[in-house]
Amino acid sequence: MSEPRGPGPSRAPARLSIVFVSNGPGELATWVRPLAEQLHRSLQLRPRAQQSLISLRLVLVPCPNATGQEADAASRWGQFDRITPARRFWRMLLNPRLEGPWAPQGVVVFLGGDQFWSVLLSARLGYRHITYAEWVARWPRWNDRLAAMGPAVLEQLPQRFRSRCTVVGDLMADLSSHARAQAPLPDGEWVALLPGSKAAKLAVGVPFLLDTADRLAARRPGCRFLLPVAPTTSAAALERFAGSTNPIAAAYTSGIARLEPPTERCPWRRLITTAGTEIHLQEDPPAHGPLSQCALALTTVGANTAELGALGVPMIVIVPTQHLGVMQAWDGWLGLLARLPGLRWCIGALLSAWRLRNHGFLAWPNISAGRAVVPERVGAIQPEAIAAEADDWLASPSRLQGQRDDLRSLRGQPGAVAALANEVRSLLPKALAD
Template sequence: MTGPPSATAIVLVCNGPGELTTWVRPLAERLHASLALRPRQPQAATELRLVLVPCPNATGHERQAAERLGLFSSIVPAERFWKLLLRPRRYGPWPARGVVVFLGGDQFWTVLLKARLGYRHLTYAEWVARWPRWNDRIAAMGPEAARRLPSRWSSRCTVVGDLMADLSETARAEAPLPAGQWVALLPGSKRAKLLVGMPFLLDTADRLAALRPGCRFLLPVAPTTTVTELLALAGPANPLHRHYGSSEPRLLEPSAEAPSRWLETASGTRILLVEQHPAHGALSQCALALTTVGANTAELGALAVPMIVLVPTQHLQVMQAWDGWLGLVARLPLLRWLLGVALTAWRMRQRGFLAWPNISAGRAVVPERVGPILPQEIAAEAADWLSHPERLAGQREDLRALRGQPGAVAALAAMVTELLPTA
């Protein structure tokens, strides 16, 4: 750390890749734009830090993804969170005053951290603020989260809106894709999802390209994975590869005609690899997305990109990426296979909506395909959607209606600034 000792700190707390991209990054960028903060201004009196907290839905690569953003003077990885609580000074000198901001994970972790550091505390509450007594302020995503607060704490709460409603505003400024009807392939960011998602979606892309030769494909490379890993999981090294028709793809390196990297399947289907993070500009130009469940459905919804959400359950033994204590038990070495299959099968039978737009609306805004689905079925459904632009436009309008008005990031940044000690 360069410059004089900092007087105050803003500590953003997060858990997984989706929250890091859609909540933490926009807020951090806004704070840097409105305040003098380290590390971008080394002589500033206030620094911006990131603390990652334990979460069964994390990939383990969140620290590396956050480091590439260049927004934080220090990053504490999730595996060191408990040591941070016990001995904060192990991770450098901490200013005596500051603000802890909850942006994902278990809200209780930020209660512990703010108590340990003696900082003020702000929670961004998507659905409910669980510990209002120990929050100085609460930023609610919407009126429903605000209504769930006991009346004695309501004065601490401000409805700021959905942080992801601002995504489309920033996406518009990015470079346009080449002409064509683009379809986004989102196989996931964690290995458990990629094992199924990569061979499934490449097979689907080959079949969709045969049905609609004018289709063009792109695949955003999640910050928690690599092109090398994607290639490995798309080929024979993946035990699930043999269940699908697509052969191992090859990597096309950039050239004068094609400045980006592409995957090319044995059938000749080319898939643009979008390696900048986040990929909102490219995604916002797609006619349709084929995606797994997770935070990516919230991103696509915020960008108003029509989607088909896929949960192929024919490989239950590798689909153990569920949350909660049952998910943790399912990953115990001796019980992993049996409990993992039983847990996932139970979740599939008992499920409500899985995609964030459907959860938010309480109805089926986007189609969810759950079960032993096949690439040929999804390719046929995608081709049908693409041949009916009025249906795509209707889904896009439904998604826009759910998104809300932009401005939540600025409102949340203002609340952080208000809590930051000034003297």
């Protein structure tokens, strides 16, 4: 993997570093990248501005929800002077100089993972510290500033720390305004397929959604399909998960017959299923523009449900629990237990039964609203049932518009990325921030 390196001989050492701390692919796409772009515009950071005295670095932290490909994906953006992969986090914490020179002053910005990792890093480097808190700010005492998604974060803080907190809004609220500036999709009724980004989710999601697409195409011959390829996976990985090396694929009737190159009529590569269904691959993430134009999305759980909600895209969230692989993709301690060697089958079965009884809401729009805004289908679900439900939604534009309106009402106003960038700038020495 090629990673941006520290200052070369042609430029002066950085006098200040802004260090992003993050974890998984969802946070990178929806929090890290937009804020990095905003700071590059307002501060002229390295590596884009070669002579800048401010460097932008990314530190990835250990996380069970990460894929291991995050550093490689982020390096392709050309945003960061240096990227530290999660596997080197502890080594770097013990001896920061192993990750190259550090500026004498800096700001650590928490953008995903366990908030304690950024507390440790800022203390180790002697940098100032700001946390973007989505639901709760866990370590206000060790933060110079807190940037809250909503007022609930501020209200949970002890009174003595509230002066440190500013409500900046939902970073994902800016996604839709950026998406509208992108080129329109070709004409047609577009359905997005989001099988996930982690191997455990892809093992289930790819064969399940290929089968569903075939069945929906048979019901609605004019339907067109878009599959945004996550930055931490590839078309070759999709083919592998749809093939014989994935034992779960044998439970489904569909597969991938071939991969077609782009044409003048179609700017993207296409997967052609064994039933002849065309699935267009969007391989230049983020796919917010094309996604925002889809009539409906069929998606796994995870950060993608938050992205779709921010874009106002109606969705059906699917969790087929007949496959233990989906258990191993769960977040938090449930997923960790399901991955224990030797015990995983027993624990997975018990967790599956418990989760089906007590799962609560799984999709981010539902969690945020505290009610069922989007349908969640959890259990031994089958592609035919999801295809039939998708057909019903697509046949009722007023229902789709109702879900779209509900999602937009949850999104909040744009401007959170610029507001967070201003909070970061407020922690910089005035001479460098101006």
